Amino acid sequence: MSLRYEVVTDAARFEQASDAWNDLWRRCDGYVFQSHAWLNSWLIATGDQPDFRPLVVLAWDEHMLVGALPCAVQRRSGLRLLQWAAQRFSDYCDCLVDPTYPDAVMVTLWKTLMQYGSYDLINLQQIRPGARCRPYFESLAQGHGPLQHSDRQERCMRIDNQWASGQAFFRSLNKKGRNNHTRGKRLLTELGGEVALQVVEPDEPLEEALNTALQWKLAWLRSADPTSPLLGRDYPLFKTLLTTACRTTPIKLFLLTCNGRMVAASFNFVYNQRMEAYFTAYDAAFERASPGTILIVDYAQWAFDRELRHVDFLRGEEPFKFRLSNAETVISGFDGTCTLMGRIAASGHRWLRQWRASRNHATTEVAEVEVAE
Numbered sequence: 001m002s003l004r005y006e007v008v009t010d011a012a013r014f015e016q017a018s019d020a021w022n023d024l025w026r027r028c029d030g031y032v033f034q035s036h037a038w039l040n041s042w043l044i045a046t047g048d049q050p051d052f053r054p055l056v057v058l059a060w061d062e063h064m065l066v067g068a069l070p071c072a073v074q075r076r077s078g079l080r081l082l083q084w085a086a087q088r089f090s091d092y093c094d095c096l097v098d099p100t101y102p103d104a105v106m107v108t109l110w111k112t113l114m115q116y117g118s119y120d121l122i123n124l125q126q127i128r129p130g131a132r133c134r135p136y137f138e139s140l141a142q143g144h145g146p147l148q149h150s151d152r153q154e155r156c157m158r159i160d161n162q163w164a165s166g167q168a169f170f171r172s173l174n175k176k177g178r179n180n181h182t183r184g185k186r187l188l189t190e191l192g193g194e195v196a197l198q199v200v201e202p203d204e205p206l207e208e209a210l211n212t213a214l215q216w217k218l219a220w221l222r223s224a225d226p227t228s229p230l231l232g233r234d235y236p237l238f239k240t241l242l243t244t245a246c247r248t249t250p251i252k253l254f255l256l257t258c259n260g261r262m263v264a265a266s267f268n269f270v271y272n273q274r275m276e277a278y279f280t281a282y283d284a285a286f287e288r289a290s291p292g293t294i295l296i297v298d299y300a301q302w303a304f305d306r307e308l309r310h311v312d313f314l315r316g317e318e319p320f321k322f323r324l325s326n327a328e329t330v331i332s333g334f335d336g337t338c339t340l341m342g343r344i345a346a347s348g349h350r351w352l353r354q355w356r357a358s359r360n361h362a363t364t365e366v367a368e369v370e371v372a373e
Contacts, residue, residue: 003066003105005112008056011043017058020065024096028132032269032276033090037248039070042086045240051075054085055117057109059097066098069109069133073119082119087126088234089241091156091276091314092331094131106136114146118338122146125333126154126315137334146336153332157325158312159300166301173297177323180290181297187289192258197298200253206246206267209253213265214239216281242267242279251278254302256295264291266299275303276312293320300324 008014014036021036032038046052052074059067070085084093097105124147127134140147163169170178188195200206218235221228230238245251250271256264264282268275277299282292300311313321315331 003108004060005108006058006060007112007116008058009054011040011054014043014054014056015040017065020063021068021096024065024068024098027098028096029272030096031092031094032249032271033086033092034068034070034094034096035249038090038245039085041241041244041248042089044244045237047240055082055113056085057112057116059105059109061101066101067105067109068096069106069113070095071113071124073117079120080118082113082122082124084124084126086241087124089238091126091278092128092131093124093126094128095133097132103136106133110136110140120337120339122334122336122338123150124335125150125152126331127333128329128331141334146338147334148336150333150335153330154315155317156312156314156329156331157317157321158310158327158329159325160310160327161304161308162326163304166303166305169304170297170301173324177297181294184289184291184294188256188258188263188286188291188294191286191289192261192263194259195294196257197295197302198255198257199302200255202246202249202251206251206253207243209255209262209265210239210242210246210267212262213267213279213281214242216265216283217279219284220281254295254299256282256291256298258286264295266295268299270303270308273307273309274312275299275308275310276314278314296320296324 008017018036018040025035028034043054052072055071055073057067057069057071058065072083072085072087074081074083084090087093095106095109097103097109124137127137137147141149159169161169163172170181173181185195200209218231221231246253246267250269251267252270254266254268255262262283263286264280266277266280268277277296280292280295282295303311310327313325
């Protein structure tokens with residue numbers, strides 16, 4: 001078998017590969033975060049920003065795309081950082097390799113990437129246990145290569161479908177959960193009028209609802225997480241990414257309304273018999289009724305009425321996820337250094353992290369002594 005490998009470094013060439021990429025993505029049963037539409041939306045969002053450069057390796061068998069390793073290089077503090085393309089905004093990152101082709105394709109994709117350029121640091125995160133790239137990365141981490149296991153792990157909670165209908169799912173909730181849902185809807189009716197679930201399809205206008213939901217999210221972050229990057233440099237990129245993705249990816253917008261007024265919104269990917277809840281926000285004026293949680297339970301019922309395999313809440317450990325979920329996936333990643341500058345930077349980062357940990361430990365000990373006294 002003789003394959004041709006190509007390195008893509010510009011958005012125009014990436015766009016040209018869309019049809020072949022989509023065919024490969026469908027053959028791999030890939031996640032939306034490896035779809036051409038999602039990655040192209042990210043490239044559009046980054047635009048001409050000098051800090052980002054796409055670096056995508058393709059494997060061709062004549063005119064058929066059989067492998068793709070979607071990465072990017074970000075310059076940060078003068079260092080060249082190799083990451084997945086759209087890594088910051090993607091929950092599951094991976095390569096694509098046609099399942100009928102051998103593991104050697106993944107090996108050559110990686111070696112081509114390493115030979116193409118020099119990177120100070122490697123930071124590849126959000127990798128599922130069953131990811132196509134994981135066995136090879138694990139083997140590299142066991143040797144003396146540039147990769148090692150990252151210390152960071154995240155939990156992705158989900159509801160695996162075990163019910164014949166959405167109503168059966170609702171009845172499986174504990175008594176408190178069912179009562180809170182009913183009480184919340186009653187409060188919403190008193191505050192705003194008749195409560196309804198509305199599903200907006202991808203071919204309908206979404207931008208106005210998106211802008212409103214983003215403003216709700218920003219208002220919540222200012223209070224709950226004032227250091228969030230979304231309140232700073234990430235916001236313009238995130239907004240452009242979502243605006244573009246709403247037109248090109250399998251997004252459905254789920255709205256909770258009172259007399260037609262939007263009080264909560266969730267942008268969810270629905271495809272291949274699964275749902276991934278990507279972005280949810282609510283109007284703080286209705287917070288007493290917990291409209292966000294009401295919407296989550298309602299769209300879960302909608303999903304299971306249509307026999308979807310699961311509702312995945314993706315990254316984050318918000319309390320509602322533990323109350324509703326019956327399964328989880330722990331994702332992690334791999335780090336590495338490739339140059340002297342990278343090794344110096346990594347050593348400095350480890351020292352700073354250890355110093356902060358020791359300082360926090362010392363502060364805790366002092367507080368415990370003061371309490372004891």
